[in-house]
Amino acid sequence: MVKICCLGAGYVGGPTMAVIALKCPDIQVVVVDITKSRIDAWNSDTLPIYEPGLDEVVKQCRGKNLFFSNDIEKHVSEADIIFVSVNTPTKTRGLGAGKAADLTYWESAARMIADVAKSDKIVVEKSTVPVKTAEAIEKILTHNSNGINFQILSNPEFLAEGTAIQDLFNPDRVLIGGRETPEGQKAVQTLKAVYAHWVPEDQILTTNLWSAELSKLAANAFLAQRISSVNAMSALCEATGANVSEVSYAVGKDSRIGPKFLNASVGFGGSCFQKDILNLVYICECNGLPEVANYWKQVIKINDYQKSRFVNRVVSSMFNTVANKKIAVLGFAFKKDTGDTRETPAIDVCKGLLGDKAKISIYDPQVTEDQIQRDLAMNKFDWDHPVHLQPMSPTTTKQTLDYKKIYDSMQKPAFVFDGRNVVDSEKLREIGFIVYSIGKPLDGWLKDMPAVA
Numbered sequence: 001m002v003k004i005c006c007l008g009a010g011y012v013g014g015p016t017m018a019v020i021a022l023k024c025p026d027i028q029v030v031v032v033d034i035t036k037s038r039i040d041a042w043n044s045d046t047l048p049i050y051e052p053g054l055d056e057v058v059k060q061c062r063g064k065n066l067f068f069s070n071d072i073e074k075h076v077s078e079a080d081i082i083f084v085s086v087n088t089p090t091k092t093r094g095l096g097a098g099k100a101a102d103l104t105y106w107e108s109a110a111r112m113i114a115d116v117a118k119s120d121k122i123v124v125e126k127s128t129v130p131v132k133t134a135e136a137i138e139k140i141l142t143h144n145s146n147g148i149n150f151q152i153l154s155n156p157e158f159l160a161e162g163t164a165i166q167d168l169f170n171p172d173r174v175l176i177g178g179r180e181t182p183e184g185q186k187a188v189q190t191l192k193a194v195y196a197h198w199v200p201e202d203q204i205l206t207t208n209l210w211s212a213e214l215s216k217l218a219a220n221a222f223l224a225q226r227i228s229s230v231n232a233m234s235a236l237c238e239a240t241g242a243n244v245s246e247v248s249y250a251v252g253k254d255s256r257i258g259p260k261f262l263n264a265s266v267g268f269g270g271s272c273f274q275k276d277i278l279n280l281v282y283i284c285e286c287n288g289l290p291e292v293a294n295y296w297k298q299v300i301k302i303n304d305y306q307k308s309r310f311v312n313r314v315v316s317s318m319f320n321t322v323a324n325k326k327i328a329v330l331g332f333a334f335k336k337d338t339g340d341t342r343e344t345p346a347i348d349v350c351k352g353l354l355g356d357k358a359k360i361s362i363y364d365p366q367v368t369e370d371q372i373q374r375d376l377a378m379n380k381f382d383w384d385h386p387v388h389l390q391p392m393s394p395t396t397t398k399q400t401l402d403y404k405k406i407y408d409s410m411q412k413p414a415f416v417f418d419g420r421n422v423v424d425s426e427k428l429r430e431i432g433f434i435v436y437s438i439g440k441p442l443d444g445w446l447k448d449m450p451a452v453a
């Protein structure tokens with residue numbers, strides 16, 4: 001029986017390994033983590049993360065060929081294939097602070113593998129890492145190898161939170177990069193055989209190591225760039241009376257562009273986009289490519305601009321001050337169907353409103369009050385360094401809001417600011433609300449109260 005061990009029982013390690021176990025009954029999968037509470041949660045009825053469909057997959061395999069354990073060394077030493085899916089946050093201090101990836105967790109994982117391995121291993125980079133990381137990892141492993149052969153593969157993960165299980169069941173592609181040596185290619189084939197249990201062969205792409213590492217950063221940069229592009233357009237729409245939904249629909253109908261990732265919003269969030277683009281920017285700078293670095297940096301700048309534009313719109317609409325005004329914030333995670341609050345635009349929006357002394361009440365069915373308090377107290381980039389405690393036990397009940405009742409209980413004029421363009425603005429206007437929807441023609445009130453950028 002092939003044995004897989006995965007270091008890191010987080011948003012990627014947990015779901016990915018659960019799906020491999022489900023699809024490959026002939027493989028034993030053990031997920032390990034340095035955080036005991038995380039492993040305990042994976043072994044309980046309340047998993048540490050919320051993903052639609054995840055509970056069912058884990059329940060089907062746990063205790064059969066899927067295990068969660070704190071005994072890292074034992075399982076690493078027994079494994080044939082080791083996935084490393086540890087966090088790779090943005091560095092907060094030292095060289096490259098605020099941009100470069102912090103590879104502390106990765107390096108200590110590699111050193112531990114080198115220390116405890118007694119047989120040949122395939123070590124798979126599952127975490128998103130800077131291009132050329134495999135070279136550094138190879139050095140750490142081979143300098144401490146005691147004659148053991150290590151093959152490093154890059155197998156970046158493309159799942160999206162909120163649809164992780166669906167994405168893992170039907171990936172657009174699986175990417176495996178390896179050394180172009182016979183041993184490297186043999187390792188590529190071994191990993192390919194794992195995915196081939198359920199992914200059609202022509203969707204399993206094999207490349208050299210550097211292409212695989214860079215493709216992940218490039219894919220996230222392209223996705224985030226689309227959001228910043230449409231968000232930049234949303235500001236122009238508001239200034240001109242165009243409607244961003246109509247513009248993005250018309251633009252996306254062009255088959256060369258396509259319709260996905262063209263929704264204007266208060267900005268992208270999540271643990272990956274900003275971190276990976278900053279990392280890309282840093283790599284470009286280190287390679288003497290300042291123009292390329294600046295090009296990608298602009299994607300982040302527009303995202304920050306969109307968040308502050310939203311806050312400014314709220315404040316300016318309410319007579320240039322929200323001091324002591326009560327504001328309800330609906331939704332806090334960075335998108336629906338997840339409890340993950342890392343880099344959620346809600347943090348910047350709430351901090352902006354608090355900065356103007358608003359009284360805010362926040363509700364998200366997937367996020368605990370504790371988590372929200374921690375997020376609002378933290379400095380930028382610190383969120384991924386202390387072990388990030390996950391929101392527990394989500395409620396999945398959908399709630400509908402009685403906007404008429406809400407309106408009746410509010411001070412007038414009553415406002416709704418829609419950072420996702422999800423509410424029925426016409427209906428709310430009929431009730432009496434003043435509604436701001438990103439990139440949509442402005443209500444008369446909002447036109448008279450221009451937001452200062």
Ligand code: NAI
Nearest residue numbers: 007008010011012033034035086087088105109127128157
């Ligand atoms: P996470 O923070 O949820 O999980 C990482 C886990 O690794 C933590 O539980 C931590 O305790 C553990 N860990 C750290 N050092 C360890 C060690 N030496 N041995 C064992 N466990 C260790 O992070 P997440 O979101 O799962 O991301 C992991 C990697 O995957 C990152 O590089 C990220 O960029 C990448 N990625 C994340 C995606 C996402 O949607 N969250 C999607 C695709 C890639």
